[in-house]
Amino acid sequence: MRVKNLKLNNYRNYSELRVDFSDGLNIIKGANAQGKTNLIEAIYMCSIGKSLRASKEKQTIKWDMERAYISLDVEKKYGKSNIEIIISKNAKKTVRINKIPIKKIGELMGELNAVFFSPDELKLIKESPEDRRRFMDISLSQMSKNYFYLLGKYERVLANRNKLLKEDLSREKLLSTLSIWDEQLATIGSKIILNRIQFLQNLAPYALLSHKYLTSDSEELKLDYTGIIGSTEEEIKQKFLQALNKNLEKDIKLCFTSVGPHRDDIKVSVNGIDVRTFGSQGQQRTCALSLKLAELEIIEKQTGEKPILLLDDVLSELDNSRKKRLLNFCKKTQTFLTCTEFDGLADKVIVVSGGEIKA
């Protein structure tokens, strides 16, 4: 996939922007606070339908303006498409594909597959399991709309189960109603878990390779799914039901469901050592990057299309050897890379200053 161009109106610090991109390496260069991250944030928004940075999407509307508009053209192996997003102060967000408004955000999944990496992505290794689950969920959703819908269904059943746990019911009534939710939770949850386990199995060899490549063969990266595991949906479902049963008293006390895919995690180790606990900052950053580069490869393997790569401010954080190797990797796919300085070879250099393009 390739993004051919981007138009913005009143998005963040851009009043109006029209820009064409190269199919290779696009460098977005400029001093601090000029709009580099804003530009790739807008592209990523067209991929996952929301902003990774803004908790409230309306924050992306240019100050004192009524609405923000994003439009971009994507070229794929078989055809082109146009994606538009309109964020209004006083109305719901509109997403259009080829001018036709979509009803559910799930319809956008797969239209523009993108892998995004910023210094913030360090949290993928360092922070809570939630960040690692989000990584799997966003990736899997890009490859399958079905998975995206499964997640939504799971969340609704989980919310119902948790609500029930808070209710003041007789024990008999509570147990009989719980068993209905448990069955549904385990049926949907086991599908989610199996998808994630298979995703990690597919990802692991690529992550190992890209990590070896970035670290000049010195580090061996390993990924393990932690939580309820199994090799078939039925096996996972049975284990899940047993775990729910085992944790029943605890769940009733806490009014919360303490097991399931919403609690699972990925264990990341390098040369046999848990990176989350013992890795250096640079090592953790490189692991996160290796996961993202591997994600790129398996999205391509699954969908037959190379996703685009969005790299925000990564160069300043890596040593020279890793930097060189990363840039070499970028040759494989259309890349958007923001930086303050760049002296390498690029297919297009876009200089951003105060929400405008200079050259």
Ligand SMILES: Nc1ncnc2c1ncn2[C@@H]1O[C@H](COP(=O)(O)OP(=O)(O)OP(=O)(O)O)[C@@H](O)[C@H]1O
């Ligand atoms: N809704 C908004 N309306 C107008 N300006 C905004 C809005 N949201 C953010 N900005 C401004 O956009 C400017 C550029 O932000 P951006 O994060 O893109 O900078 P950058 O070029 O990536 O800088 P850095 O090199 O520091 O990462 C910031 O100064 C910010 O104040």
Ligand SMILES: [Mg+2]
């Ligand atoms: Mg930035």
